[in-house]
Amino acid sequence: MHEGALTAGQQEAHSGSVVVFYFPDDACVERANLLARKTRCVVVDNTPDQYVVAGLDSAVCYLPNGKNVGVATALNQGVERLREEAYATALLFDQDSSPSDTLIRELPQLLGELQRRGERVAIVAPAYDDPRLGGVADFVRFRPFVLKRIPATGEEPIDVDFVITSGSCIALDCWPSVGPMDDALFIDFVDLEWCIRAKHKGYRVLGVPWITMEHELGGEPVRLLGRPYPMHSPLRHYYLFRNAIELFRRAYVPLAWKLTELCKLPVRLVIYLCIPTDRMKHFGMALKGIQDGVLRRLGPYSDAGSR
Template sequence: MITGAAIVVLYHPDAQVLDNIKSYLHWAEALFAIDNSEIQNTAFASSVRTLGPKLQYVWLGKNIGFAAALNQGMDMAHAGGYYWVLTMDQDSRFPKGGIEELAASEVLTDYCTVGICAPLQLTMGIAYDRTRYYERLLTVMTSGNLLNTEAYRKVGRFRDDFFIDMVDHEYCLRLNNHGYSVIRNNHAFLHHSLGMQERTWMGAVTTHHSPVRRYYQTRNRLQLIREWWKQFPAFSIDQLLVLCKEALKILCFEREKAAKLKNMAKGAMAFLRGQTGAISGQGSMTNPVRILLVVFEPRFSGQGRAVCDIVENAGNGFRFDLICQKSNSGLRERLQGRVDSVLAVPISKTLNFSLWKAWRWAKPLRSGCMHLHGFEGLVWGSALSALLRLPLIHTPHTIDMKNQALFRLFRMAWKILAQRVRMTVLVSNTDRQTLISRGICTARNCLTIYLGVRKPDTKGDCLRVVPPIPRIIHVGQLSYQKAPELLVKAANRLREKKFKFQIEFIGNGPLRGALESDVNTMGLENHITFSGHVTNVHEKLTTATVEVITSRWEGLPFSLVDAMRYGVPVIASRVNGVLDLVEDRVSGYLFKSGDLDGLVANLEEVLQNPEKAAKIGRAGRDRIQGLFDMEDMAENHRKLYRSIACSTEA
């Protein structure tokens, strides 16, 4: 069995990609993971580096194209002196024993004539003959192939002017033209996902590739036909038929018919003009990109803070317009002078007359894309983006809601409306995996961008002060979602057990009156205070013994991130994005949402053992080091906006 190096080209990878890599990592002497994503998934990058020293992860910071990324990996393999290189897509994985079967292929001993040894890809629509152990083919797809590096040196590099699509077929044709053979081992299997494959009721297999991919497929396929029709006439005729079949399948079975057929026509025109490389405008843009922000939240809170951070740190290359709730005066005041124009209307969970008003107001703006913030505004926002014909970016911030009956309807609607969303941005990896598992999003059209927070001033307010009486703080809206009443009940239990403590609720909300009444009824006035909205939260964190988060659901709360930044121990309910950061008894304390006994037990542990709690607080600070950098958050949004606006232009 031969050994060698492996290359995997990544694009917005998720946790599933790690499992795919593990299916062949044990075989490779070295693995080069080339990340083509414009926005780095920092959690994935941290996880992939734990797979061992023979894996080298390279994030390019921009999408240079599949071919160029492959060439970069091949350069690294050539520098290492490897004779055979395994090329992989991120969506491909070998079953148990698959890579060993491929590497043991007898044809690999013929190093002078075999250019590629490929596995049998278990993909819809792929024909094969199991009675033949080895089968010589004209072309194969890239993933799972063992490439002869000497043949690569002789026939030349992958054509990076193709950018993506048909790169593998073009390389195989050159191999054949130089006398090298392309062999498939029909007993070495590879699980591979080609687009979003679906078998229609008529038996046809559709891939549901994006409109931009249809541009490249058409342009590059026609280019191959023109260059190779004399040497390979049968291949050229077959590719013409494939082009016609794909157009017919789009027309009959696929979504976004108009956009895909239009891009196929643009690809054909680009071929006639001799245009190659990335779509014009896919690089940096000289003119400012105009972004239409739509924010659902009725009062200024975490969503608004995230939006303000994006606007304030995006830089000069962007201009923003804002549509927000009439009731959210705090957001309008914070962004005054930072956005070009503002429209305040009653945004609903369904459709209302304000949608027409928003369309008439936004139509002349000529925005590049629309960024919707808020889970419950998806129906309204999707309708507006459709009326404006704008690509939609959606940041839900949280993926749950109070009314469970309505939530079930929203989940059904979300699966349908998600097809209109170009990219779903989650603030936690836990929520991202949940959406993928629910079938609402795919790994390719959702990504995680962590919140941005400013680093503490290590010369001043970062210095922790130990208060004479333990201080417990709760930062957040006093609303049903945050479940602050649970902490009031816990306070009553602690008083009964003769603990000394002070609790401060920071923030306002609809439940404040009821909570103050409960505090008076229980006689807890000497233990609990309500500060309302304050501007010096960071100062209060320096004197806090512990912060408590009792939420029923969360995205990834700013209050949690802020507390951990300052080394404050946190006690949090085991929900959503909290799990991205808090490991029980390691970087914080967890309890089941709504579990009063669990909350009280954690509070008692912190109050009885403050040294251990302080140690856990420091571990929490180390845990989030580098994850919530403000500039990283801003740069990720800048790249996302540019990529969406440019692909729309194309």
């Protein structure tokens, strides 16, 4: 798998990275600085202007938006900057991601090897280790009414139906064909929709089981039937429901995913109504998401009266 790999210096010249900031603390800034010593690092900042981000190294390409334009738009801005500078791949990270040197080096290297063999691969991603949820998560494929879980084991890439953004590595030569992330979705299902679109265009989406990255999926988990269940903020639940409704309309989104998500939505509503401390806010924002999804009110959330 690793025959003919680029040297570290060659790989550094071909691979860039994008980090999205939103009210970053000092640790986030230091992680970006560390990343900039290993790869071309573009930081896209969605923090409002009133919040001053200090301490970034001069090697970091800093793109402040002055407001929250959404994860999709911020990632697109970072990717476009790397494309302008003729980079071949883009590693994408949340501000709290701490990728290993192995991930930074080997994901772009693997992508390059596969492309040299003539493989049409859009994105490769590590396995995710969330200790709060029981360790390394499975990769997934869509099946009607339930996701098929593929253990993150072995020494070969695994064809999957989607991967999460943070830690993933995109082949930038596929960007014009697949298109950018969907700005209108703003945050939730942005990665899933892009992967679905890439597969619809004939590209592969691959999980890389021998590379892992610690990553917290969602907020602090709650216990449900004795098992940890990831919980988000009420606003994130708004986007989750709204964007699911939007994706149900799209013909290129697989029916298997739609059927699975249709089964999940009422279960989530029951969970939000029964488990969180501020359950009525979670439930209300989910209902608002359903309403805005039906009415196709996309982009950033705002009260109905301001639309």
